[in-house]
Amino acid sequence: MSVETLMTLAEKMPKTELHLHIEGTFEPEQMFALAERNQIPLKYSTVEDLKAAYQFTNLQDFLDLYYQGMSVLLKEADFYDLTMAYLTKVHQENVVHVEIFFDPQGHLSRGVDFEPQISGIYKALKEAEEQWGMTSKLIMSFLRHLSEDSAFETLELAKPYLDWIDGVGLDSSEIGHPPEKFARVFKACQELGLKVTAHAGEEGPADYVWQAIDLIQVDRIDHGNRALEDEQLVKQIKARNLTLTVCPLSNLKLCVVDDLTDHPIKHMLKLGLNATVNSDDPAYFGGYMVDNYHALIKESDLSKAELHQLAKNSIVGSWMSADTKQRHLTTLDQLFSTY
Ligand code: HPA
Ligand SMILES: [Zn+2]
Numbered sequence: 277m278s279v280e281t282l283m284t285l286a287e288k289m290p291k292t293e294l295h296l297h298i299e300g301t302f303e304p305e306q307m308f309a310l311a312e313r314n315q316i317p318l319k320y321s322t323v324e325d326l327k328a329a330y331q332f333t334n335l336q337d338f339l340d341l342y343y344q345g346m347s348v349l350l351k352e353a354d355f356y357d358l359t360m361a362y363l364t365k366v367h368q369e370n371v372v373h374v375e376i377f378f379d380p381q382g383h384l385s386r387g388v389d390f391e392p393q394i395s396g397i398y399k400a401l402k403e404a405e406e407q408w409g410m411t412s413k414l415i416m417s418f419l420r421h422l423s424e425d426s427a428f429e430t431l432e433l434a435k436p437y438l439d440w441i442d443g444v445g446l447d448s449s450e451i452g453h454p455p456e457k458f459a460r461v462f463k464a465c466q467e468l469g470l471k472v473t474a475h476a477g478e479e480g481p482a483d484y485v486w487q488a489i490d491l492i493q494v495d496r497i498d499h500g501n502r503a504l505e506d507e508q509l510v511k512q513i514k515a516r517n518l519t520l521t522v523c524p525l526s527n528l529k530l531c532v533v534d535d536l537t538d539h540p541i542k543h544m545l546k547l548g549l550n551a552t553v554n555s556d557d558p559a560y561f562g563g564y565m566v567d568n569y570h571a572l573i574k575e576s577d578l579s580k581a582e583l584h585q586l587a588k589n590s591i592v593g594s595w596m597s598a599d600t601k602q603r604h605l606t607t608l609d610q611l612f613s614t615y
Contacts, residue, residue, distance in 0.1 A: 294552055295498050295554035302349075360404075377415045377417040381419045415444060494518070497513070504547075522553060552593055
């Protein structure tokens with residue numbers, strides 16, 4: 277099958293996004309507009325200057341800019357506008373379901389209460405469901421460079437909103453902040469009925485993926501690239517049927533991989549792991565869902581069978597109801613059978 281046909285299939289197929297930081301969808305143009313609306317000065321004087329700064333050599337380089345960027349988000353309307361802009365964009369790409377992270381501590385530390393953050397995001401998610409039937413899950417992510425106490429305080433603030441929150445995650449600077457540090461917080465979250473996922477094995481070692489599985493009992497692993505360094509770990513991920521939310525363009529921009537020609541996602545598929553394609557922080561990494569699929573198709577010689585498998589994995593690995601999964605899988609299989 278030609279590259280062009282595969283790219284068309286990637287555009288048309290129903291997609292789910294399982295690894296997306298809503299603050300990472302902040303496009304420079306919208307950032308400048310909200311900075312002006314809220315009268316907050318930005319460090320960069322033009323959109324071009326800001327975009328030119330998006331050259332990262334590692335995760336921390338990016339995180340420094342990411343936290344700076346979110347500093348203009350103050351009110352409920354800002355969180356709503358940010359979320360709605362993202363949902364509008366991916367609806368046009370045939371994304372039918374999203375599971376998005378938000379980073380409450382990144383806003384609480386600037387004096388922005390929990391309520392406007394979650395209300396703005398949640399309203400946009402519900403509106404997308406009413407307008408387009410796009411379903412969603414909301415994942416509150418703990419910043420791992422902060423303390424366990426801070427995570428527990430955030431969980432307390434979240435308690436009145438648990439009906440709106442489906443799961444918890446762990447993100448930010450990985451190295452030096454192993455999952456172990458948050459084992460007790462995640463246990464408390466599980467006791468509240470929340471699903472659990474964690475970034476592990478993006479920059480951090482395979483041991484952090486082991487910790488996410490053994491000490492946090494994750495339902496999913498975000499990234500997981502470095503799990504491939506450990507054969508026993510690969511076996512364990514398979515035995516537990518865990519989904520890996522892989523982010524190709526993010527990996528490229530953060531120098532987690534040198535190029536996409538030999539990306540770990542291809543190896544994961546060959547090993548029978550449930551790998552999925554996701555965009556992570558699309559405004560910073562140069563692409564949304566379709567861009568990520570297109571980059572893989574162009575650079576890594578993805579086959580039709582592999583594309584189909586990736587799309588299936590992301591439906592199956594989502595936290596949607598079994599009925600909804602089945603509906604999307606049927607549509608997906610029908611589409612692939614016509615090509
Ligand atoms: O890719 C990421 N890794 C870790 N933390 C993050 N926070 C936003 N994006 C990321
Ligand atoms: Zn991420």
